[in-house]
Amino acid sequence: MGLLEIATLIQDRYPDQVIEVVTCREQAGVILHKEKILEICRWLHDDPVLQFNHLADLCGVDYLHKKDVRFEVVYNLYSIPTKRRIRLRAQVPEDDCWIDSVTPVWIGANWHERECYDLFGIKFKGHPDMRRILLPEDWEGHPLRKDYPLDGGRRNWRGYDEVKEKARRLREYDFYGMYEDPTKKIGLKDVSK
Amino acid sequence: MSANKPDLKLIKNDTPGGENEAYTVAMGPQHPATHGVLKLDLELDGETVIKCRPTVGFLHRGVEKLAENMSYAQVLPLTDRLDYIASMANNVAYSIAVETLLGIETPLRAKYIRTMVMEMARLTGHLLWLATHALDIGAMTVFLYCFRERENLLDMFEELCGARLTTTYTCIGGVRQDVTGHFLETLYAFTEEFPSRVKEYETLIDQNRIWLKRTKGIGVITAEQAVSLGLTGPSLRGSGVDYDVRKHMPYDAYPFVEFEVPIGSEGDVYDRYRCRMEEFLQSNSIIRQCIEQLPAGPVRAEDAPDLVMEYNPAKKVAADATFSSGIIKLMEDRDRYMQGDVYVAAEVPKGELGFYFVSDGHGRPYRMHIRSPSYIHIGALPYLCEGYMVADVIANIGSLDVVLGECDR
């Protein structure tokens, strides 16, 4: 089966869902609407000819100011028995930021989707455990969005500020710690008595 | 350490405060046996794990975000810090991915050298895995034996590129410098010696009764489940699925060398261990073939971009029109930085390491996603641990061979 044949199959079966078929360096990708993504994935997985049983990768992409629809969720599928690969790119608009979860098809999608939610803020409907995974649960913002600054805008996580505050409080019990203040040598004075 | 998985339905949780109430044990993130900073919340009924919830992210450094602000060549050193046990393999995987994106054809000699160093990285990775896995289960001697050979390999890495762990040896379009004759001789002598060393490890643990009791029938995962979970590498092959990126999507010099992919059958800790032990010998044989077949020629493609990502100093380059990116761009060969996306995978010691690039026509990746095997493997940990004893959790973590630097990125 050639490069574009699987993409054509998807297009024939779901003509209203496929927006565009793109190729790049001998890899084919299908850009889709997000509505029927679970159905398409289940079909690709269960079809006895296609057998896309290995979800190689799932990730989000932020096309801020580049495309009309801001986010894309990218599924890189691979079929171990037939040695074929296909890429699905489902478009997710910013104001309607959710997509169906594919965890019923591949169990391994669980953590991929949590990561995508964590870093992009795309919600996955039907996901069993939709929490942040890499960042602390009370983290603000979604770092891999393009409008998020690289250094986090010099804002720290609340828990980290607490640790710093605690370290500052405890250092007065230190003899001469790293925060040595020449005007205020608490430790030295105590010893000289 | 019972070999039989107990039926979870038989275990009843008593009311809170009761005698048989399930209790939760937090394991990690500073636990020495979790190979880094992995945290596991284990819900226990006596010694049996009812529920296992892994928490990751303690080493999340934002490599993907950082990469979006760097040129393709500058990202290469960051890949060292993913799987720092076998960083050479990451370098190769990254280089292949970028070469596919930019359409650069690597010279044959560089391909052979890369295959060689990648297999060396596999040896170092597996040696460290064996050392720590055995140490966790309780075999101290294996640790010292493995580090003896690992130091030899690291010394060779040092001779090759000046660094022991974070090598950054490859570059986009080849390798940074050619190998020396002395290096090849040392490596060849090592490969002659190494199979006997593998035998040495096997005499220590392969038929050891304690080892068998701790590993056989533990952490069983069926082939279907393993594929669905997305396991790759020896962890998948231990369950009897023949999937190896080196065979399925050959890259570099793998089509030119002969090797077998060892496959297990039971899918337990012991089979995964056996798969990796077989891979020692296969990798050893690949290194030998590479040295024997090593062709002459350049080690870097002529059109390989250098650090500032100008295409070729001889050709005409100009600053990017939109100055915000600050990247020097090509004038003649515009489609070098084409728009589009690629997903390229390579087989690193842990499994399938994939890079997904989105390029918007600039010298920087618009989006780089790293499909790291350790991340997926830790996600599979609950399926391996639940129903077994607490002590088997350690064996399971060890058998999946996870590195948290790669998991959290």
Place this chain on the structure above:
Amino acid sequence: MMAAGSSHHDLDRFGIIFRATPRQADAMIVAGTVTQKMAPVVRRVYDQMPEPRYVIAMGSCACSGGVFRTYHTVQGCDEFLPVDVYVPGCPPRPEALLEGLIRLQEKMMKEEMRWGCWR
């Protein structure tokens, strides 16, 4: 760090032995990047150590954040820990870590009455 403890470099010959719990430790080696999520844990491990206690920051990332100037990385673990010895390098060679540990031993010999007047 593992290489420093194993066959070739052998930390034991300096009387330095790895302990599995902070309760039995005299010094803590912060090996590798400290993230904001990890910082409370690292601080707790430090608080669990009995005095006298020392901290070695091993690696550029622990010393200063290294190349990772990103949203989730702590720019050096001395922001919340009193670090005694910095060992740069990414990662430091085992010899460098040994040197750092020996420097720490020298520092211990020199300090007077830091942990109380009975010493």
